[in-house]
Amino acid sequence: MRTEKRKRSPGNTVLLSLVLALKWFGADDSTKSDPYDGGRELNDLAAFIEKSSGVKSNIKPPPPPETLQLSYRDFDEVVMDPENDVLVAFTAPWCGHCKSLKPTLEKISKTFKPDSKCIIANYDADNAMNKDIAARYQVRSYPTIKFFPKGSSNKDAVPYDFGRSEADFVKFLNEQCGTQRAVGGGLNELAGRLPTLDSLAQSFYSADKAARETIYTEVKAAGENASYYVRVMDKLASTGEAWIEKEIKRLDGILRKRSMAPTKLDEIKKKVNILNAFLEKKVEDIKEAVEETAEKVKEEL
Structure with missing residues (x-):
């Protein structure tokens, strides 16, 4: 049922607005009705009908909120x-x-x-x-x-x-x-990377064998934070440069599927970011790209 409301503005113009009115008509007497003044969400309406009719709703409750x-x-x-x-x-x-x-x-x-x-x-x-x-x-x-x-x-x-x-x-x-989250979920392109280690990674990728040994020793001395950088260097030394792009492609495929737990996906994203460091994708360039992506998403919204 719609009811019409009339209101005069300061200029004496009549303003009209329509208000949706809901009423409940019971099975016992269809000539009598009770106004419904509850919420207009699906769950509000379902709860009212269930209470008034005694018929249990088969509407599934919504999942608990993330917030x-x-x-x-x-x-x-x-x-x-x-x-x-x-x-x-x-x-x-x-x-x-x-x-x-x-x-x-x-x-x-x-x-x-x-x-x-x-x-x-x-x-x-x-x-x-x-x-x-x-x-x-x-x-x-x-x-x-x-x-x-x-x-x-x-x-x-x-x-x-x-x-x-x-x-x-x-x-x-x-x-x-102090987080590094991306719009839409997951981590952004900066997560897991350290500028000082990135510089060494880029040098390692194009260095000769003797220079690589010096760089490797320096990176390994950086401790736990450098563990994946060290692992990549070991792989490069044993399998060659082509391995990096193949590994990035493999890990990107896993990220696109999003079939793993969020914490596992975070680990994989950090690995991809570090692999990109060896290909001379500098942190400064990545920061600029992240900011541009955020602005683009904001404009689209």
Whole structure:
């Protein structure tokens, strides 16, 4: 049922708007109806019909959200943990802008899930039990987004005043959390690489046997961080330069399928990045490419 609302503007113009009205007609008496004033989401409607009719719904419940749902019970435990970087969206269930933001929060929550100390959370600030904490952080409109940096158990909230696209959030969180995530998930082209070792890797690739031995010794002395660089050098020495491009192609195929656990895919992406270092794809060039890709994605969104 649609109802028409008339309202006069300051210029005496009549403004018309249509409001969708929902009513419930029971099986016992079809002449009587009760207005429905609940939520308009599928689950809200299904729950109301199930309760009113007594017929159990066969609609499958949605999967749990990727975004951490906080309440007054666990807000301080999570947000004030000195080891956690936490981005909190203070929202309200009825807020249209909050509903529009939700899919983006879900995407970035999934992207940063492997980084357990970089947390994206939602807080229902309109819930009566949650309002004291919302007031603590001067939440007066929805959504209000604040960042709580690690390092203290008595954190000051930092207002998030940047764009609200997926690319904007990924860029901000990478800077704040020290992560190297890519828009759409996974790691970006910089992950796993060290500029000093990259320089040695590039020299090794084109060096003669005597020079390679000197470079190899220097890289091996760098310790655990250099372990894959050392492994690649061993492979190059035993199988030749053609191995690198074949290995990159093989690993890229695994990354495209995305059939492994996120942590395993991260390991593979780091290997691909280091292999590219031997082919003289410099960190400076990669940084520029990453930034250009982020800007392109942002424009498309």
